Each structure stands twice: as C-alpha cells, then as structure tokens.
Amino acid sequence: MVGMELSGSSSKAVTARALGLVVCRNCTKVHRLGEAETCARCGQRLLSRDTKSLQRVWAWWLLGLICYIPANMYPMLQTRTLLKVQEDTIVGGAVELIHHGSYGIAAIILIASVAIPIGKFAAVALVAISVVRPSSLSGAKLRFVHEVVEYVGRWSMIDIFVVAILSSLVQLNSLAAVQPGQASLFFALSVVFTMLSAQAFDTRLIWDTRLQDDTA
Amino acid sequence: MNAAAPQTEINPDEIIVCPTCDAAYHLQRPSFDERAVCERCHTALITPRRKAGMQIIALALSVLILVVAAVCFPFLSIRAAGATNSISVLETALAFRGEAYGPLAWVVLGFIVVIPFVRAVLSIYVLVPLVFERPVYRGAKEAFKWLDRLHPWSMAEIFVLGCAVALVKVADLAEIRFGAAFWMFCGLVVVVLVQDSFLCRWSVWNSLVHPRKQ
Missing domain, CATH: 1.20.140 (Butyryl-CoA Dehydrogenase, subunit A; domain 3)
Structure with a gap:
C-alpha cells in the first residue's frame, strides 16, 4: 500500500474544493474550479458538490x-x-x-x-x-x-x-x-x-x- | 488578484483527488501490485497490476463463451411423480412474461445475462487497443464509462444464490437435476468477480489519454 502524501502539511485532509480544484467523478481527472463546465477528458459535467x-x-x-x-x-x-x-x-x-x-x-x-x-x-x-x-x-x-x-x-x-x-x-x-x-x-x-x-x-x-x- | 494565486500555482495534473470524499493528494504512482488508497475514506484510488489488461481480456473472452453456453445448454430440470420439466436460463427470466410482468422479464434477463455479456464486450473493446498498443477505438471513453455504470446492475452472483434458495425450497417435494448450464453459470460468477477485481480505473483512464504503456 502506498500512502499518498497529503497536499497540506498537517495530517488533516485538504479538499480539492479548498485548493480551487474539482475532480471529474466519472474519470477522476482534476480540473481548476470554474475553468470548464465539462471534463476535458470524458465530457462529464463537472460539479464540485452535487447540490441537487x-x-x-x-x-x-x-x-x-x-x-x-x-x-x-x-x-x-x-x-x-x-x-x-x-x-x-x-x-x-x-x-x-x-x-x-x-x-x-x-x-x-x-x-x-x-x-x-x-x-x-x-x-x-x-x-x-x-x-x-x-x-x-x-x-x-x-x-x-x-x-x-x-x-x-x-x-x-x-x-x-x-x-x-x-x-x-x-x-x-x-x-x-x-x-x-x-x-x-x-x-x-x-x-x-x-x-x-x-x-x-x-x-x-x-x-x-x-x-x-x-x-x- | 491575490486570491487566485494558490490556484495558478497548482498543476491539476500533479494532483489526485479522491472521487468519494474530495481529499486531494500529490500524485504518486504506485508500482505494480501496490495500491494507492485515500487516507480519509480508504477508497482505492490506483490499483495497478502487472499484465492486468491481457488478463482482463482473457477473462472477458471466457465470460462471453460462458454466457453463450449457459444460455444454450439446459439449466435445471425437475422430476416429481412421473412429471418432468427442464428449463434454460432464458426460460427462467421469461417466467415473468405476461401482460402485467412483461417488463420484469426483460429486467431479469438484463441483470443475469445481457449486462454481464455487454460488460465483457465493453472491456474487450476498451482494453484490446491499449494492450496491443494500437490507437484507441472510437467511443472507447464512452464504452469505459458504461462498463463502470453497469457494474452494480450485473447480478449473476445473486442469481446463483437465488438458485440455491429455490432448490432448497422444492428439494423435499421433487427431484432436481443440474444441467451443464448451471455449472457454467457458477464458473461465470467466479470469472466476473476476478475480472472486476483486476481492473484499475485510474490506469485505464490514464492510458486512454496517454496511450503508450499501461
């Protein structure tokens, strides 16, 4: 098992949203928040949080x-x-x-x-x-x-x-x-x-x- | 424009984000047979396996053969007081035909036969070009998306346990015989489960965009 190094220095997890990023839930490609409506890799709609x-x-x-x-x-x-x-x-x-x-x-x-x-x-x-x-x-x-x-x-x-x-x-x-x-x-x-x-x-x-x- | 500063410093391609809990990590590719796991929610993020592509293709081919065979051969037969009845897997699903249940017959057929078959076809379609280092086929991304989406709806293993329950229910009333298709279906369940455990979604998506090595 590879322990992933956390982006933050503390042991607390840092969310992508806090970093201004958004992940595509279909293909897990990471995008900058607000830069694109849909995923550049798979075309899925990007939502930082699915409010609906x-x-x-x-x-x-x-x-x-x-x-x-x-x-x-x-x-x-x-x-x-x-x-x-x-x-x-x-x-x-x-x-x-x-x-x-x-x-x-x-x-x-x-x-x-x-x-x-x-x-x-x-x-x-x-x-x-x-x-x-x-x-x-x-x-x-x-x-x-x-x-x-x-x-x-x-x-x-x-x-x-x-x-x-x-x-x-x-x-x-x-x-x-x-x-x-x-x-x-x-x-x-x-x-x-x-x-x-x-x-x-x-x-x-x-x-x-x-x-x-x-x-x- | 200070607030934008952290956004421009981070290269999204060097970050991996857990799709389950949104925790962000610096991307470190694990070596073969290691797993990268989200520390917060323990979702497996990257699970590469040596020669996984080739193994999955082989398993998917055996799924195709087993599904076709399981549909063709007799599945179960029953005998009681001189009366006998023999059924195939298709007849099992079609037990729900008739005006009120018609759609249910198709749903059951889909869950136990069509969806496992379609998922095997999709995985071959996506992985063959990656393994043999050819250009990716048209619509491969869409195909891989559906491979993932259909996963919870593939219910062959539940059907096999359903057989066990049904057989115990009638065992003391009648004599039951297993046909060849029954054993093929059991084999199918094992192959499907192994195939799904070999698949690393992250690696496949990565190779679909950077098709060099897997």
Missing part, C-alpha cells in the same frame, strides 16, 4: 418506499397443486418455510427481503439527514453506512430470482404449478429505486460538515 443530489436521493427513496408497501401486501408466489391454490406474501412464505423446518432458507428470505430493504430505507435516510443536520456520527462511519447500502442493496433482488426460478421450473402439468404474484413487480421496482437512491448520493457531502473529526 439530495433531492434525487429523496425522490428515489420515496418511490422505493411506496413500491415496498404493495410488495408486502400482494402475494409473491401463487402455488397451484392438485387440491388447492395457495398464495404467499414475502413474510407469509418465510413463515411457511419455518413451519416446514427450513430455518436457514427462511432466514435468507427474511434477511434479503425484509431486513435489508427496511435497513436500507433507514440507512439512506440517516446518511441524507446527517449531511444537512449536525450529527455525532463521524465521516468514516457515515461513509461505511453508505458503502454497505451500495454493496448489500443489490442482494435484495435474490427474491425476484427465486420467484423466476420457481415459477419456470415448477410447471408439472396438473401436479403442481407456480406463478409469480403481483408483489414481484413492485418488489423489483422497490429494489431498483433504492439502488438508484443510494447511487444518487454525492458522498463528498459527508465530509463537508465534519472537517474536524474525519481522519478516524
């Missing part, structure tokens, strides 16, 4: 939350067997698995489809609120929260893939047939919207309000 980023974060966040409600109300899977038709919501399906004794799978479903989405809504809101209001969380902690959200959020799609595999595989004529339920569409939309919400956030905002305690 929080608006986009909240807009996608709200859309994701709205879609998450029907995703839990409607059935995710419809199972038709010889005698009956059974419709399971996300939580209902997990409870069913627990009754059958498949605790591990029930845990995966509950974590991926309930704990992670709800945790994501809370985490994105926490980060977005912390950059405009004073909070006791350090920059490193907030960055960690945001990084986890970006990394883990995609894994919620697993439930959609399970529905896709089950409803294509379990097509045994009259014996048993599985169909996707309405919730799958809303759930997929919710995952996509929350991923877009996390991506819309300009992480540089995290450190602007907490320049004192950010080296941890």
